Amino acid sequence: MTRPESALPTDPSRRAPAPYQPVWSLSDEALLAGYGAGDPGASAAFVRRFQSRVFGLAMTLVGDPSTAEEVAQEAFVRAFRHASAFDPRRARVSTWLLAITRNLAIDALRVRRSEPMDPDAILRLPLVGDEASPEESALLSADTRRLADALRRLPPEQKRAVVLAALYGRTAREISEMDGVPLGTVKTRVRTAMMTLRKVLVDEHPGPRHGGSGDDV
Amino acid sequence: MTCDEVKALAPELALNLASGEQRAAALGHVARCPSCRREVEAMSEVADAILLLAPPAEPPPGFESRVLSRLPAARRRPWRRVLAVAAAVVLTAALSSGLTYAMGAHDRHLAAEQREQQAGLAAVDGRYFAAAPLLGEGGRQGQVFGYAGRPSWVYVVAGSGMSGDVYTVDVVTSAGRKVPLGSMQVWDGRRAWGALLPFDLSRVASVQLVSGSGTTYSAQLHP
Structure with a gap:
């Protein structure tokens, strides 16, 4: 069942680095799965990993920190609701989340601006x-x-x-x-x-x- | 719609500029034509990548906690379980490196390592770990770790020999039933993916990964 590393093929490139990763460096997809499942640790890590990009895009599009924060918060809430629908074959987590952010920013702009x-x-x-x-x-x-x-x-x-x-x-x-x-x-x-x-x-x-x-x- | 027409329309499809009729006709063609599908996917990746060009900006202080407070409370779970999973992942690492280290070392070192691991497991109500090579064409291509506890989970590490693809991950139970766990994306080089099991690890015979092109890898966790 358990096999020691020394019993594996001898190609050194196959043996390093270590065959595991700490929870805090989980892939974007794994973190999103934890976020959508309501895991508090994964949720905090997910928000922390993406908040500057989400807020940055919202800020770029709406140009006002208060509206940008509303948009960014709502983007994370929507991502939570729709995490189970995320399909890694169709998009990366980052672009999926940023597309949600962009759509919300567009909605905010349409409400706010007519000029x-x-x-x-x-x-x-x-x-x-x-x-x-x-x-x-x-x-x-x-x-x-x-x-x-x-x-x-x-x-x-x-x-x-x-x-x-x-x-x-x-x-x-x-x-x-x-x-x-x-x-x-x-x-x-x-x-x-x-x-x-x-x-x-x-x-x-x-x-x-x-x-x-x-x-x- | 011809291939030339679909390829010319690909940028508009990617940016949602095509009309409903054009989109429907093009998507009908794309479903049958791999070459046009690749073209549309490539353009969609460009459209996606443009979203990454906005400069990142730190949100105001407290943003993270304000977001977390808006998530439905009923679905938020206690820290204890997260800590259990985190501890178990660390223990997997400890077990893996511990065994490597112990090979050829004095027996009392091994015994001490095992005592520590058992104490760690007991602290999180865990029972045991399993690990097995992920075998495919050309031999070992990665590893699969399993944890028997509450909850049980498996953790797949893809090796650098596995081609970039989306792999469907299933567990096969000792009764021969195949249960889907999800999909794991491998891009270039090593990649890891984990999932909670809907039942105890002891019921899992093997974990299987199947790529989009049908390449299969399997790890036998329980003989």
Whole structure:
């Protein structure tokens, strides 16, 4: 039943590191399962692991700390309610949780604002790593850094179209009306931008999808 | 809808910009066409990754406790159980490294280790641990640990030889019944995953992992 390590194949790369991980470094998926099951330890660890990203996205989108906190709190409550529906084949925990946050932020913006969005504000939207020191920048995943760089380098009209759609949940028709351009032009801009962004990820990762933010063992 | 049309529409599908009719037609095609499915998935990953570009920001002090206080109280469980599970995980580690250490060492060291482990188990109402290699093509590909206690649980560690995929994890009971536990995602290299068992560990004969492509791994916890 129990086999000592010395009885295992002798390839040294297979024998290190130790074949276990402490509870506090559980994968994102395991932590979400504990959170959804109502485990207090996992719940605290889950909120702690994701709160800065959830609040950061809410703050970026709604721009007001009080509304951002309401949105972020509600995102965690929704994640708790829907944890059992999370499917790791369809998304990472981080992007699933951030999609919930974005949708709630969009709802909050729709309630609060009726005035048109300032086109320049979208172009000035802060992105991860904007003013990061070399040390902070090194903490970002290579993918995130490359994607942020690629988004910064997009022609302004493409960047605006893709940010409005991906982050603000605007429809193609809404973007077309806001920018005063035909619907087909918006779709072309979005398509071109997405192809450019995809290229920076795919070129570096020809294989299957890479890991989330959970710690590898 | 043709492959070229679906591929051209993939960015709009990923960003929810396609009309309902376009979406329905494209998804019908994607269900039958693996190449277009990969294209749409790739674009969806780009759309997802854009969400990660917002700079993180620390929420105001007390945020964590305000969130936790909003979770339904009826489903929150006492610390004792969490501590039991945490202690058991630590004990699994201790048992694993303890046995490695004890191999070839003097018997009294082994006895001392075992006494400590038994005392630790008793402290959390646990009975025993089991561990077995996770075997697949090419031999051992990981480990599976089991804990018999209240609750019982299993913990799967995927080795670096296992390909990135989503694995369905089932336990096979001593009566031959297959019980699904959940799914475990392996990306690159080692990965670990655990789940509580709906019954005692002693009823588990083996733990099986099956990848999306059908590759099967199995660990025999009880012969």
